Amino acid sequence: MTFTTFIQHVLTGISLGGAYALIAIGYTMVYGILLLINFAHADIFMMAGYFMIFAMSSMPWFIAIPVVIVVTVALGLAVESVAYKPLRMSPRMSIMISAIGMSYLLQNLAIYLFSALPRAYPVITPLKQSFQIGGVSASLVTILTPVLTIVLVLLLMFLINNTKIGMAMRAVSKDYDTSKLMGIKINRVISFTFIIGSALAAIGSILYFTDRMSVTPFSGILPGLKCFVAAVLGGIGSIPGAVIGGFFIGISETFLVALGYSTFSDAFTFLLLIVILIFRPTGLLGEAITEKV
Template sequence: MELFQAITNMTAVSFAQHMVNGISLGSLYALIAIGYTMVYGILLMINFAHADIVMMACYFALFGITTFHIPWYLTFILTIAATALLGVIIERSAYRPLRDAPKNSVLISAIGASFLLENLANYLFSGRPLHFPDIPFLSSMIDLNGIQVQAICLFIPVVTLACLFLLLHIVNHTKTGMAMRAVSKDYEIARVMGVNIDNIISITFAIGSALAAIGAIMWGIRYPGITPYLGVMPGLKCFIAAVVGGIGNIKGAVIGGFILGLGEILIVAFFPQFSGYRDAFAFIMLLLILFYKPTGLLGEKMTEKV
């Protein structure tokens, strides 16, 4: 009854405003969640440093514009390249030496890499919140028949879907993508067939980190407060989005991101008294998915590699 009353009291413009915000937030979750799901699809491990790669990308873009005075469009390109390189460095230093180690060792290494990035950022950039520079083209407000929308909110879903289609093309229609799919099925058979396992895993980390950088740039414009612990809560939610959609499934990660983003915004819209508990929605969703469909909405039953 309370939900029905909330719906009837909400105007069409207000509902549209919430939907735009929800789709925008869900797109950000989806873009970052792809990185989690790609690494898990090949290595069957969670890259817990992925959220902190997002944080480092925000700092790369921030200092590129404010300290080195590089034009914003060139800074964004350099940020994506630098973040992809950072992902490869983390893979080679923290994960590759433990390729044949027990899963627990890899998990501990992943958590250690996350803590290292957070504390390194805290040491280098201080814990004081920094303001992500305004990009007039993307930070300006647009009026759409009474709906006040920040320009970046319109770009985020478009960029996310473009990245999704490009990634699906790479995975399904290129030799590199074919090698990725082969490695995800069986290491040894892929190696026998001539696939360079190390290179393919490095490419996977590079692509996932590049997508994280794109998400980080748009996150910084949309939510401009940057701290060394910026990636903690968004990282958890993006991981949950990947689990909800079916971790290891790229399309599932995107669907999970949209569900999470829309759910968060609409719960606050319909039940403003619960606005302080919006983060809890993600964890409730995780519990429900694990209880009723542990493999996620689009996930398949997977066997552990030996």
């Protein structure tokens, strides 16, 4: 592997990792507050891909992107209020089954509405401009993804550390019951979490699918699981952790594919998951809470 191809793979890996990081934040935030693996998050991400296809067919990209984000947020909120809100006080297994059921419903809905065949993802022209630096060629989206990810994460961290709603979110994830007693409107905090998670999933989906070029009703499953692993790797509940996990999985996956082990790249992610859960269940940046594992 020459230096140029190495740099090329690093760039691709960072770009993929950025998209993973944005999705992983959605998992980690919901898990931090509700202790729920939001299985439907992967399908919200997939749906965002379809929304973009339809939005781009009738409007220019700079209008389509905000429209897609708004519609995806609406979908995320709908999923939360239909599938999770009624089960707030139920055992964890029921909520998880409800999440799996919702993911099943969204996939079947996508098959029904958009058919199971892959659909071409629209080309967002400015994102596709390619650069040539030395021997390395890259499109704008490859450079933009990590930068955008870092900027969005810094914004999110600011929001969580310096605003009232952010303080409420931190309180709820520390102790659900006590924060309720302190007068925090739990439902509002949870809805807000889903708004942020879905918006980031929508942005992540634009960045992810621009490189992949097609969407199917099942294209959310694997990235979704990988992003959950990323969230666990970084320490569930921790946003910087999710970002580190996302980048790590993106880069290692790209290199496994480059070395010719593409069939094992998925298996590697899950092996990583099992290893982390055994040796460091709190992840890289997670706080030690004995209840978790």
